[in-house]
Amino acid sequence: MSGKKSEGKSGGVTGWISSACRFAADRNDFRRNLLVNLGLFAAGVWVARNLSDFDLMSPQPVT
Amino acid sequence: MGSVLAASAPSPPPPGPGAPGLVSVPPGFTMPPVSPVSAPSSSPTGQQDTEPPLPNPGGFEECHRKCKEVFPVQMEGVRLTVNKGLSNHFQVNHTVLLSTQADSSYRFGATYVGTKQTGPGEAFPVMVGDMDNTGSLNAQVIHQITDKVRSKFVFQTQQQKFVNWQGDTEFKGEDFTAAVTFGNPDVLMGSGIVVAHYLQSVTSSLALGGELVYHRRPGEEGTVMSLAGRYTGSNFIATLTLGGAGVHASYYHKANDQLQVGVEYEVSTRMQDTSVTFGYQLDVPKANLVFKGSLDSNWVVGANLEKKLQPLPLSLALSAYLDHRKHKFQCGFGITIG
16 A cells, blocks of 8 residues: 555656656647747846946957 | 202113013013014925926837847848939939849839928938839838828739738827728728727836737638837836737847847747747947847847948948758848948
């Protein structure tokens, strides 16, 4: 009985992990692409906001 | 003989209780000090400083414009353009396009700018049109009817047939903009497209609005509604559009005088597709150079290089697009004279 319970719990966790991996790897899944691209958008905004102090025209330090 | 003291005037008697004209104060108490009465102020009481009026938010279609301008424009083949100004109001241009994917073509364009001056660098009516070697026409007529009402008509023909024509009217209020567009109306068939836009300034930084698209064809009709919000900061603009067709979010950031960055996120529920694009624009004024680059989530890399060859009236444009997934490369080259 305890073995069955442990097996069920382990199977549930394993199944969840495998389904999560399949979801993350499925490029044709619309919801997956939606979430991934939303994260990429947030990362892009973060990069853009941190470019304020970036100046290409400033003289480079002499090494 | 009289005394000297007898000649002086007698002193007044001390005031006693109950004397008329005087306030009686019990012993041990003193009157509180009274401040002098101030002179009346020049500004009338009750009036407060008014807040500055809200600005006009601009057109609905301009919400994402700043971000889109940062991305490179795809160009294919070789394009040679010659611009010639015939007068202060009339300009013509000749364009030759050599392409390996589509048919090569020649286009003749004309631009007329009227004499009605509405602002710095603005004059109406504006008529823009071009025709290619097969006789297909693209034309636009923009006119400022009143100080707040502007109208535009667009015509497109494929050789001798009208394929697209639309008219729209835009009303710019003090803190809002409303527009209505009619596309391809056919009274006999009972078909057409009507698009309504409204954008309202809520604060000096925030503008909210909506879009309603109604389309009708024989046996079919439908509406698509979208809501939009735009927040304008000191050096950034964030815009979000939510609707039945999908989501469109854009973020524009001006890092400094040379660098502008844009990030765009688009979702299409109908096509079940989504993409993110990161782009930047680098201006080098000393070299008369503008460079644009982009990278999107479909692994498409784009780049544009525009350089003015001063003091000649010559502009050089290079464009390249690489699609890593489809293993497709596309490049373009353009020269503009005048």
